[in-house]
Amino acid sequence: MFPKGTKRKFSDSGDEPAAGGEDVNQPSSVAVRMLSSYSLQRQSLLDMSLIKLQLCHMLVEPNLCRSVLIANTVRQIQEEMTQDGTWQIMTQALSAANAAAQCSADRLVATEVLCRQTEATQGEQVLKPFPAVGSEGCPAEEEVVVEEEGEGGVTMSTVSPQAPTSYLPGTFGMDPCWEEENGEDEEEDEDSEECGSGSEEGDSDRLVEDSRTAEQVFGTFEIKNPAPSPDPALEELFSDVDASYYDLDTVLTGMQSAPKMGPYDLLESLSSHGPSPLSSSTSCRSDLNELDHIMEIIVGS
């Protein structure tokens, strides 16, 4: 299974060596197995935590205490992984696996928020390395901020299933888990509505090294949160009400709350090059959410 003398990479740590004697570079296989078992546990804990953070976006209003505790756990794991070098190996392996991604592996978690960095990187190619698990929500959040900065057109290119590769939890939109006041609230609103549409495909991309964990993750994810399927009748009902409601809202508060549109509504609106300017900005957030949906469907197939 392993070429003689080749040092096992992190991605293989989940697999027990078929013949332990072949790995001459490794210490005693027992210690290795223990270490890899610990790494596996730690990895699965990290995966579980990331899923939980994502799921918390789907609740009516996320429990802040729980989110903070989970985020702290993720940070802790990440710090430990950075210390023993696993983090570097993993991000390198992932970036090697996906050439399009740009990793900055030394960036630690959650203390930098994706949307904050967006201001600095507005002009650049915004191909941040974030996992698909969070990608649907986070880039949308980015986009919202970018929009508000007056960038105009929405950069849909970031919502690419290729981009999400690394584990950098800062990109998981853990910040969006925190309820924010005023303008920041809508970002979280965005996330709380849509982050949960984290795609299974994205999961599998990311977790390809550890298929067993991926199954756990999938299983948990699917059981807990089947992808919401909007009722078409309901959507139609709301679509009439939407425009005026959000006009009023925007006028009164200057803020927007994203309506839930079905994917077909979005396709229609996209193909018609968008409605009037006011409603295009108000519906852009929902567009983003639904575009994620679309991208999922397109890439998934």
Place this chain on the structure above:
Amino acid sequence: MEAVSCRCYQFNLLLVMLFVTADIISTVEFNHSGELLATGDKGGRVVIFQQELESKNQPQCRGEYNVYSTFQSHEPEFDYLKSLEIEEKINKIRWLPQKNAAQFLLSTNDKTIKLWKISERDKRPEGYNLKEEDGRYRDPTTVTTLRVPVFQPMDLMVEASPRRVFANAHTYHINSISVNSDCETYLSADDLRINLWNLEITDRSFNIVDIKPVNMEELTEVITAAEFHPNQCNTFVYSSSKGTIRLCDMRASALCDQHSKLFEEPEDPSNRSFFSEIISSISDVKFSHSGRYMMTRDYLSVKIWDLNMESRPVETYQVHEYLRSKLCSLYENDCIFDKFECCWNGNDSVVMTGSYNNFFRMFDRGYRQDVTLEASRESSKPRSVLKPRKVCTGGKRKKDEISVDSLDFNKKILHTAWHPQDNIIAVATTNNLYIFQDKL
């Protein structure tokens, strides 16, 4: 009435009442005399029970609790700015000390606190001149004589009316309210802020603690509970998700971000794991009635702190240490985030808290004994005392013991309350309220 002192492991607890609520119970609280017990539920309802007075012919029966009043305290709301629903679940109820015939309580959901007046009406005026008894107006021309209306007795009616609504002061979810000993002010705490209110004034509150960081991405700690000192109206404490308790003196400054005392136990390095922080998060903090101690509840233990010693608790009681090896599973199924409450008995000699499998635990501080009891229909046969339960942690399981793997983690007792004077306890399972009292 002096508080009854008894060793908890000698309690002979009898089931006095079992009430099935319509919705999941979310808070339980005795009033200051113990005559009334209020419960709040997930549907925003408050149910108040009243202790029946001792009847002369049955001195054995100290007094059962019967439903006294039921009312809808909070309704679900919709936050249009965030497109999120605000739950009507009652997070906390706190009684005000009784000043006159009426009773007052504060109830809160995630965002809004309400002051309710509960009053009795057992008389009604009769004999109006211009109205018939059924309310119809009389033709004034038919009135030939005048009479003075008199109060006639009627069936007791208990009315609950909202007297104050304290709204729009909390961005985050309210987790605690606490009435000050001055009976004029109270505090409300959410995840990041604590506000001070005057009971009479609803459109203003003072912010006294604010731990929100400038950049939310730097947020690593939240407020989990807060309480006023029972005697010193200038002192309050608040606990955090990192296992710290801060005691603040409102005389020191308007904004009490600087604590007067910081209570924190150094971590045990041998027990360190990825879950250490989560299980150290304090879910409840309660001052003793004397005001000399405070008790905190974290996931696995109950700790008693002397207010004069910040470095470590004076007593630590393990609630369910056998769960320490199961933390990963409990993290997976989210049970690790369950917020258990704790309470003192009337004379601060015994503390009580809940656990899983409908178990609850009592710890006798003086005699260093503890007992595990179960609140369930099967264990609570009428007129038979509760039997102590035991969890088997390993090895051969004895008869009547239950193994850790058989515990039902969906049956959790988060809310318990102890009568301020007597050995009467209220224990809430998911939607059953049990009231036990000591067999006389």
